[in-house]
Amino acid sequence: MSTTTLxxxxxxxxxxxxxxxxxxxxxxxxxTDHKRIALLYLGSVTVxxxxxxxxxTMIRIHLLTPNGFLVTPETYNKLFTxxxxxxIFFFLIPSIxxxxxxxxxPLMIGAKDLAFPKLNLLSWYIYLVGGCFVLYSFGTGGLxxxxxxxxxxxxxxxxxxxxxxxxxxxxxxxxxxxTGLNFIVTIHTMRAPGMTWFRLPLFVWAHYxxxxxxxxxxxxxxxTLLLVGLERMxxxxxxxxxxxxxxxxxxxxxxxxxHPAVYIMILPSMGVISEIIPTFARxxxxxxxxxxxxxIAIAVIGFLVWAHHMFVTGESTYAxxxxxxxxxxxxxxxxxxxxxxxxTLYQGSISWxxxxxxxxxxxxxxLIGGLTGLFLxxxxxxxxxHDTYFVVAxxxxxxxxxxVMGYVGGLHFWWPKITxxxxxxxxxxxxxxxxxxxxxxxxxxxxxxxxxxxxxRYHTYPPEFQVLNVLSTAGASILALGYLLPMLYLTWSMxxxxxxxxxxxxxxxxxxxxxxxxxxxxxxxxxxxxxxPYDFRNRPDLGLAASGPLPAPAHGDD
Amino acid sequence: xxxxxxxxxxxxxxxxxxxxxxxxxITLICLFFAVAVTVAIIIFFFKYHRKKPDDVGVPIHGNMxxxxxxxxxxxxxxxxxxxxxxxxxxxxxxxxQDTLDIYVIGKQWMWKAQQPNGLKEINELHVPVGxxxxxxxxxxxxxxxxxxxxxxxxxxxxxxxxNTMWFRPTKAGRYHFFCSQYCGTNHAIMxxxxxxxxxxxxxxxxxxxxxxxxxxxxxxEKLFTEKACATCHVGAxxxxxxxxxxxxxxxxxxxxxxxxxxxxxxxxESILQPNAKIxxxxxxxxPTFQGQVTEEQILALTAYIKSLQSQPVPExxxxxxxxxxxx
Numbered sequence: 001m002s003t004t005t006l007x008x009x010x011x012x013x014x015x016x017x018x019x020x021x022x023x024x025x026x027x028x029x030x031x032t033d034h035k036r037i038a039l040l041y042l043g044s045v046t047v048x049x050x051x052x053x054x055x056x057t058m059i060r061i062h063l064l065t066p067n068g069f070l071v072t073p074e075t076y077n078k079l080f081t082x083x084x085x086x087x088i089f090f091f092l093i094p095s096i097x098x099x100x101x102x103x104x105x106p107l108m109i110g111a112k113d114l115a116f117p118k119l120n121l122l123s124w125y126i127y128l129v130g131g132c133f134v135l136y137s138f139g140t141g142g143l144x145x146x147x148x149x150x151x152x153x154x155x156x157x158x159x160x161x162x163x164x165x166x167x168x169x170x171x172x173x174x175x176x177x178x179t180g181l182n183f184i185v186t187i188h189t190m191r192a193p194g195m196t197w198f199r200l201p202l203f204v205w206a207h208y209x210x211x212x213x214x215x216x217x218x219x220x221x222x223x224t225l226l227l228v229g230l231e232r233m234x235x236x237x238x239x240x241x242x243x244x245x246x247x248x249x250x251x252x253x254x255x256x257x258x259h260p261a262v263y264i265m266i267l268p269s270m271g272v273i274s275e276i277i278p279t280f281a282r283x284x285x286x287x288x289x290x291x292x293x294x295x296i297a298i299a300v301i302g303f304l305v306w307a308h309h310m311f312v313t314g315e316s317t318y319a320x321x322x323x324x325x326x327x328x329x330x331x332x333x334x335x336x337x338x339x340x341x342x343x344t345l346y347q348g349s350i351s352w353x354x355x356x357x358x359x360x361x362x363x364x365x366x367l368i369g370g371l372t373g374l375f376l377x378x379x380x381x382x383x384x385x386h387d388t389y390f391v392v393a394x395x396x397x398x399x400x401x402x403x404v405m406g407y408v409g410g411l412h413f414w415w416p417k418i419t420x421x422x423x424x425x426x427x428x429x430x431x432x433x434x435x436x437x438x439x440x441x442x443x444x445x446x447x448x449x450x451x452x453x454x455x456x457r458y459h460t461y462p463p464e465f466q467v468l469n470v471l472s473t474a475g476a477s478i479l480a481l482g483y484l485l486p487m488l489y490l491t492w493s494m495x496x497x498x499x500x501x502x503x504x505x506x507x508x509x510x511x512x513x514x515x516x517x518x519x520x521x522x523x524x525x526x527x528x529x530x531x532x533p534y535d536f537r538n539r540p541d542l543g544l545a546a547s548g549p550l551p552a553p554a555h556g557d558d
Numbered sequence: 559x560x561x562x563x564x565x566x567x568x569x570x571x572x573x574x575x576x577x578x579x580x581x582x583x584i585t586l587i588c589l590f591f592a593v594a595v596t597v598a599i600i601i602f603f604f605k606y607h608r609k610k611p612d613d614v615g616v617p618i619h620g621n622m623x624x625x626x627x628x629x630x631x632x633x634x635x636x637x638x639x640x641x642x643x644x645x646x647x648x649x650x651x652x653x654x655q656d657t658l659d660i661y662v663i664g665k666q667w668m669w670k671a672q673q674p675n676g677l678k679e680i681n682e683l684h685v686p687v688g689x690x691x692x693x694x695x696x697x698x699x700x701x702x703x704x705x706x707x708x709x710x711x712x713x714x715x716x717x718x719x720x721n722t723m724w725f726r727p728t729k730a731g732r733y734h735f736f737c738s739q740y741c742g743t744n745h746a747i748m749x750x751x752x753x754x755x756x757x758x759x760x761x762x763x764x765x766x767x768x769x770x771x772x773x774x775x776x777x778x779e780k781l782f783t784e785k786a787c788a789t790c791h792v793g794a795x796x797x798x799x800x801x802x803x804x805x806x807x808x809x810x811x812x813x814x815x816x817x818x819x820x821x822x823x824x825x826x827e828s829i830l831q832p833n834a835k836i837x838x839x840x841x842x843x844x845p846t847f848q849g850q851v852t853e854e855q856i857l858a859l860t861a862y863i864k865s866l867q868s869q870p871v872p873e874x875x876x877x878x879x880x881x882x883x884x885x
Contacts, residue, residue: 241718283615345602348615380646453707455738458746
C-alpha cells in the first residue's frame with residue numbers, strides 16, 4: 001500500500017492510470033477495464049437522461065394551461081410514455097449500478113476487475129442495442145402506451161411503435177441480468193484478504209441486494225414484454241380478452257418485476273448515502289449490520305408487494321389485504337436506514353461539503369417519498385389517490401428525489417477518484433441546494449393535485465387545477481437548472497479542476513488507498529484489510545487529529 | 559376559478575369523510591416522523607459542524623435498544639394504518655343489500671350509463687342522494703377507470719371482467735367524474751359529471767318529465783346540455799359536430815354531395831340514427847340516442863334547435879349549405 005501514497009508525480013512523466021494507459025477509440029470500445037466501462041455507461045445514461053429530461057420539460061410546459069397549448073393529445077401521450085421508458089429502463093436502472101457500481105465495487109473490495117470483464121463489456125453493448133431499438137421506436141411513430149404497457153391497450157389498440165420498444169426493453173434486460181450476475185460473483189469470490197462480509201462498505205451490500213433483484217426479477221419483465229410483442233404481432237391470446245386472455249394477468253407479471261425495479265433504483269442510492277454520511281461525519285456508521293441487513297430485507301420483501309399497484313383492478317379483497325400488509329412491512333427496513341443515518345450524525349464532525357449536502361437532500365426527499373408510500377399502501381386511501389398525481393409525486397420523490405440525488409451526490413463524492421480532479425466546491429453547493437428547492441417546488445404541489453382528484457396522464461385538466469400545475473412547472477425550471485449546473489462544471493473540472501490526490505476528503509474505503517485516477521490494475525499490490533469499516537480513529541494514514549489507538553468502542557449492534 | 563388552493567375536494571359520499579379522516583391520521587403520524595428527523599438533522603448539522611479540519615467524530619457503533627425501538631414503534635403505527643385502511647376498503651368492496659344498480663360501460667373515449675328503467679346517459683350519471691348506488695362496470699375495449707373524487711372512490715373497468723363499485727351520495731350537486739386509468743389518445747377528456755339529486759327530483763328525471771316547466775324550448779336547452787349534445791355541437795362551430803345555429807329550415811349539405819332540408823323529421827332521424835345522413839366535412843362519430851330519449855324529450859330538443867334559427871350561423875363548422883350554391 002505504500003506505493004499508493006506517493007507524493008504527486010513529476011510533470012514530465014505523468015503517472016500511468018486507467019485513463020492514459022492507452023489511447024484511441026478502439027482502446028475504449030474494446031476495453032474490459034471496469035473503470036472504462038463505467039465511463040462508457042456514464043456517457044450513455046447521460047444521453048438518455050437528456051432525452052428523458054427533454055420530454056419532461058415539454059410535458060411541464062404543456063401543462064401550464066388547462067387546455068395545454070404545446071402539443072396534441074397524441075403527442076402528449078407519447079411524451080410521458082417515452083419520458084418514462086427512457087428514464088426508467090435506460091437511465092435510472094443502470095445509473096448507479098452500471099456507472100458507480102461498475103467503477104467502485106472492484107476498488108472497494110480490493111480486486112483488479114469484476115469477475116467477468118468481457119461479460120461486463122458485453123452488458124454495455126447489449127444496453128446499446130436495446131437502447132437503439134427504443135430510440136428507433138421513439139423516432140418512428142413514438143410510443144403511447146404509458147411506460148407500464150398495460151394490455152390490451154399496448155397489445156391491441158395502440159397505433160404507435162410498440163413492438164420495437166418492447167424488443168428493446170427485452171434486450172436491455174439481459175444487460176441488467178449480466179451486470180447483476182457479475183456483481184454477485186465478484187463480491188463472493190474476489191474480496192481482498194481481510195475484507196470480510198462485515199467489513200464490506202455498505203455501498204457493496206446495497207449492490208449485492210440490488211443484484212439479487214436484477215437477476216431474479218428482470219427475466220420476468222423480459223418474458224412479459226415478449227408476450228405483449230407476440231400478442232401484438234401474431235394475435236396470440238395472452239392478455240386480450242377477445243382472444244381468451246386476461247389483461248389483469250399482465251399487471252401481475254409486469255409489477256412482479258417493476259415494483260422490485262424501484263428497489264433496483266433506490267437501493268444503490270441508499271448505498272451511496274451510507275458511504276457519504278460516515279465520511280463527512282468522520283465516524284463509524286450507526287448500526288452497520290442493521291443498514292446492511294435492511295438492504296437484503298428490502299430486496300426480499302420487495303418481491304412480495306407487487307399487487308399493491310392493483311388495489312382497484314377488482315383483485316380479491318383477501319389479496320388486497322395481504323399485499324397492503326406486506327407493503328407496510330417493507331416500510332420498516334427503509335425507516336431503519338433513515339434512523340441509522342440520522343443517528344450517525346450525532347456527535348460527528350460534520351462537514352458541509354457538497355456530497356453531504358446531497359446526502360441531506362436525499363434524506364429529506366426520501367423521507368417524503370417513503371412516508372407518502374404509507375398513504376398509497378393504505379387500502380382505504382388508495383381507492384381515492386390511486387392513479388392520481390399523488391402517485392406521480394410519490395414515485396418521483398423516490399426515483400428522482402431519492403435515486404437521482406444519490407446518483408449525483410455519489411458522482412460528486414467519487415469524482416476526484418474517477419477523474420483525479422476536484423470540482424468547484426461553492427458552485428457545487430449552490431447546485432445541490434438548487435436541485436433540492438427545484439425538486440420540492442416541482443413535485444410537492446403534485447401531492448395536493450392528486451388529493452384534489454387530478455388523474456395522471458392527462459393532457460388537459462379542469463381549470464381548478466391550474467394554480468398547482470403552474471407552480472409545478474415553475475419548480476421544474478429551477479430543477480432543470482440544478483441538473484445543468486453539475487453537468488457543466490463537472491465536465492469543466494475534468495480539464496481545469498484542481499488535482500485531487502488519492503484521498504481528498506479523507507475517506508476510509510479501500511478505493512481511497514489507491515491513486516486518483518487509479519491505475520488500470522487498481523492496486524499496485526493486492527491490499528490487505530486490517531481495519532473496520534468507517535473507522536477514522538485507528539487509521540494514522542488518514543492524517544487526522546484523533547488518529548491512534550483508542551479504547552475499543554462498544555459494538556452495540558454486534 | 560378559485561383563487562385559493564383547497565386541500566381536499568368536496569365531501570359528497572359516505573366514503574368521503576372516512577377517507578379524509580384516514581388521510582388526516584396518516585398525515586399526522588408521518589408529519590411527526592418527518593419533523594422529528596428533519597429537526598434532528600438540522601440540529602446535528604449545526605451543533606456538530608466540524609470545527610478544525612482534522613477533527614473526527616465520536617465513534618458510536620450502534621445501540622440495540624434504539625434499533626429495536628425504531629423497528630417496533632413504526633411497525634405498530636404501520637399496523638394501525640393498515641387496519642383502519644382495511645376496514646374502509648372492505649366496506650367499499652362489499653356492497654350492501656338492496657342497492658340501486660346502474661350499468662356503466664366505458665369505451666374509448668366515452669362513458670355510457672343505463673339507469674334501472676333503461677334510460678341511457680352519455681358522460682353523465684344521475685343518482686339520488688341518500689341511496690346506496692352500485693355501479694356495474696364493463697369495458698368495450700381497453701381498461702378504463704371510473705373515478706369520482708368528490709365520492710373518494712374509483713374502480714377499474716376491465717374488458718372481460720365485471721367490476722362493481724358502490725357509494726351513497728350524501729350531498730346534492732354536480733361533481734366531476736374522470737377516467738383515471740390511461741386508455742389512449744383522449745383519456746383526458748373521457749369524463750363527465752355525476753348529478754346527485756333529491757330522490758323526488760331523481761324520480762321525476764327518470765320519468766323524463768323534469769325541468770320542462772311547460773316550456774319545451776327551456777326543457778330542450780337543458781336536455782341539450784344534459785345529454786352532452788353541447789360538447790360536440792358547439793354554437794361557434796368549433797366542435798366535433800356542426801353548429802346547429804340557423805340550421806332549422808335551412809338546406810344542409812351532406813357527405814354524399816346531396817342536400818336535405820333540416821325539418822323536424824330530419825332532426826328526429828339525426829338524433830335516433832345519426833349515421834343515416836352525415837353532414838359534409840364531418841365524421842360519423844355521434845352515438846345513437848335510440849332508447850335514451852323519450853318522444854317528449856325529442857320534441858323538446860327539436861323545439862330548442864328551432865329556437866336556434868335566429869342565432870348567427872358561423873362561417874365554418876356549420877352544416878348549412880352556402881347560399882350561393884344551387885342544386
